[in-house]
Structure formats: C-alpha cells, structure tokens
Amino acid sequence: MGDVQNKDGAPVLSFAGGGMFFYWQLGVVMALRERFDLHKTQLIGASAGSLTATLTACDVQLQDAVEAAYSLAVDNEVFTRPRGLSYVWGNLVRRWLDALLPENAAELCTQRCQLVTLSVPRLVHTPTNQFASREAVIEACLASVHIPYFMDGSPARVLHNQTVIDGSIFLSHPASLLGRIDHKSQTIQFSINQTTRPVLLISHHEDEHMKMRGLESLSITTYEGVQEMMGMGYAYVHRVDARGELCALDSVRRAAPIITPPRCPRWEKIESHWRTQSLAEGSIIKEVKQMAKDRAVLYHPVGLR
Numbered sequence: 001m002g003d004v005q006n007k008d009g010a011p012v013l014s015f016a017g018g019g020m021f022f023y024w025q026l027g028v029v030m031a032l033r034e035r036f037d038l039h040k041t042q043l044i045g046a047s048a049g050s051l052t053a054t055l056t057a058c059d060v061q062l063q064d065a066v067e068a069a070y071s072l073a074v075d076n077e078v079f080t081r082p083r084g085l086s087y088v089w090g091n092l093v094r095r096w097l098d099a100l101l102p103e104n105a106a107e108l109c110t111q112r113c114q115l116v117t118l119s120v121p122r123l124v125h126t127p128t129n130q131f132a133s134r135e136a137v138i139e140a141c142l143a144s145v146h147i148p149y150f151m152d153g154s155p156a157r158v159l160h161n162q163t164v165i166d167g168s169i170f171l172s173h174p175a176s177l178l179g180r181i182d183h184k185s186q187t188i189q190f191s192i193n194q195t196t197r198p199v200l201l202i203s204h205h206e207d208e209h210m211k212m213r214g215l216e217s218l219s220i221t222t223y224e225g226v227q228e229m230m231g232m233g234y235a236y237v238h239r240v241d242a243r244g245e246l247c248a249l250d251s252v253r254r255a256a257p258i259i260t261p262p263r264c265p266r267w268e269k270i271e272s273h274w275r276t277q278s279l280a281e282g283s284i285i286k287e288v289k290q291m292a293k294d295r296a297v298l299y300h301p302v303g304l305r
Contacts, residue, residue, distance in 0.1 A: 009197055011248050012042045012188060013056070014175035015049030016203035017168025022048035023226050024204045026062045027233025029055070032249070033258070035241065040252045044127060044175055046116035047168035049202070050144035051093075054137060057113040060100050066230060069096055070223050090142060090152035097138045105138075106131040115140040116167035116174050117159055125167060125177055128159065143167075173201050186248040198248035207236045 013032075015025055029052060032038060038056060045053030055065055072092050078085050085092070102108070114127035117140075131137045143159040144167040145151070156163045167174070175181055179190040181199060188199040204210050210232060240246055 009195070010040055010042045011198040011200065011252060012044060012175055012178070013038070013053070014173050014199060014201050015043070015045035015052045016173055016201070016205070017047030017049055017166070017171070018204055019048055021204040021210075021229070022051060023066065023229040024207070024210065024233035024236075025049065025052040025202060026055075026066060027230035027235075028202055028237055029233075030062050030230070031234045031237035035237070035246075035254060035257050036249045037252045037254060041249070042112055042114075044114040044116065044178065045144070046125075046171055046174045047145050047166050049174060050115040050141050050167065051097075052202075053113050053115065054097075054105075054109060054141055055100070057109045058101050058105050059108070060102075062230075065096075065100055066226060068099055070226055072096055086150055087153045089150065090146070093145060093151075094138060094142060097141055101134060101137060103134060105134040106136060109137050114174070115144045116171065116177065117143045117146075117162075117164035118167050118169050118171070119162045119164050120156055121163075123170065125171055126162070126164070127174070127177055173203070175199050175201060198251070200246065200248040204233075207232065209236070209239075 018025055025048065029038070039059075043053040043057055045051070055062065072095060073079060073085075076088060076092060078088065078092075109129075110131050111129055114129040116125055116127050118125055128140045128143075131140065139157075140159060142151075143157045143164050146157045146164070147166050148155045156165050158164070171177075173181065175188055179188050179192075181188050181201070183201075186198055186200065187196050189196045237246075
C-alpha cells in the first residue's frame with residue numbers, strides 16, 4: 001500500500017464521497033483545470049471521490065467520461081429496470097474505467113493518487129497509493145466505491161489481502177487521514193513528517209447553491225440532469241475563486257485560463273456573468289439548465305427523452 005506521501009510540497013486535492021454528486025465533482029475539476037495546473041497536485045479520494053481523483057490523475061477528458069457513463073447506463077437500461085443500478089453498478093464502473101483509463105494509469109497514479117477504503121470488521125480507513133498495474137488502479141477504485149451488496153451483490157471486496165468496503169463511510173474528508181486540517185488557512189499538517197502544505201477540500205456540502213436547490217430538484221436520470229449537475233460544480237469554482245477562497249492552489253495557478261474545446265457557447269456566457277457577478281441566482285440556474293440542453297443536443301443524440 002505504501003506510506004502516505006507529501007510529494008514535493010504539492011497542494012493536496014481531497015475529494016469526498018458523493019454518490020450522484022460525482023458529476024458535481026467533475027464540473028469542479030473541469031473548472032479547476034482551466035485555472036490551475038493540476039498535474040502539480042497530490043490527490044486523495046474516497047468512494048465517488050476516488051473516481052474523480054483517478055480521472056484527474058490520468059488526465060481523462062471529463063466530457064468523455066460523462067458521455068461514456070451515461071451511454072453505459074442507457075445501454076443497460078438502468079433508468080428503466082426495477083432495481084436501477086442495484087447489483088449491476090460494480091460491473092458498469094469496471095467497464096467504464098476500463099474504457100477510459102490510459103495504459104500508463106498505474107504510473108500516473110502511484111505515489112500521487114490515494115484511494116481510500118474502509119476495512120471490515122476493524123473499521124479502519126486505509127489510503128492506497130501503490131499500483132502495480134492498470135488493473136490494480138481499477139481494483140482499488142472498485143474497492144473504494146463498494147457499497148455492500150448494492151454494487152454487485154457481495155458484502156465486501158478484497159484489496160491487498162484486506163476485506164474492505166466504501167471508503168467514504170464514517171469519513172467526511174479523506175485528507176483528514178493524512179494529518180490535521182486547518183480549515184481557515186486551507187492547510188494540512190502531515191502526521192508522517194509534521195510538514196504543513198495547502199489542501200483544498202472538495203465536497204458538494206460546501207456548495208451553498210446546491211443546498212438551496214435541495215435533492216428533490218436534482219436528477220441524473222437524463223443527460224440534461226447530469227450536465228446540469230456538472231454545470232453547478234463548474235459554477236461553484238467560479239464563485240469561490242472570485243471570493244479568493246482557492247488560495248490553497250495559488251502555487252499552481254495558471255498565468256491565464258486554458259479553455260479546452262468542445263464547449264457550448266453558453267459556457268462562455270455563464271462564465272462572464274459569474275466573473276462580474278451580474279446575474280441573479282434564479283437567472284444563473286436558468287442559464288445552466290439551457291446550457292445542459294444545448295450540450296445534450298450537441299454532444300449526445302440520445303440525451304434528452
């Protein structure tokens with residue numbers, strides 16, 4: 001498994017568990033990539049956050065990841081089958097990762113990306129950051145997201161000779177496993193060597209707009225809904241950066257944002273409004289919804305039903 005590392009004093013991105021809010025996390029990473037060089041960061045994630053951390057470490061194109069996930073769900077009728085994702089999700093996640101991760105995934109993730117599991121029955125959280133192969137990365141991800149029985153009908157998985165389950169259980173922020181977090185200064189003091197480094201805690205619970213929306217108004221059963229949630233994560237980064245709350249990443253900030261095509265024209269419109277704070281909350285939500293519809297039409301012909 002290897003020791004937890006603080007490699008070269010790099011900032012740490014900590015991705016919490018999130019279930020369906022995984023898509024919110026992808027929107028966050030999309031916006032962060034535009035403003036910061038995430039290749040110079042260390043990553044840690046639990047459950048859905050482990051998937052986000054892995055995709056980030058492997059530099060996967062996030063729009064490709066979203067489209068692949070939605071296509072798998074549609075092809076396997078998870079939105080119409082009585083039990084939804086129950087008992088089939090584990091296999092779908094494996095197929096999804098196998099399609100997305102590059103051949104050198106183990107090299108990209110080793111010592112940089114830590115994937116958290118919870119051992120049972122001891123209930124000890126363990127980060128894994130040593131990967132002998134691409135398959136080992138996939139296995140660690142599957143272990144980190146393993147909700148007992150729900151994923152594939154089995155109560156647990158075995159990783160490094162340990163019986164483990166979903167790493168986000170009883171864990172708010174994965175970075176807390178590395179040391180003591182100072183939320184005010186956005187730093188973490190590593191237990192292993194007592195050094196202090198910047199840390200950014202990424203969780204949908206921190207998004208005030210997500211709280212205002214409420215779970216009942218959110219859905220990922222359509223491509224529009226998936227893109228809307230991704231857009232909310234993207235918007236969150238714009239807001240907190242405008243408020244100066246991303247100081248943890250100042251050392252890796254780009255001189256100018258890098259915009260990666262393809263992009264729906266409404267991304268630029270919304271980005272401009274968030275920068276100037278000239279759009280009311282209700283209008284922002286309206287624009288995000290329209291953006292989601294545009295992207296569904298442009299990039300996924302089976303998106304809207």
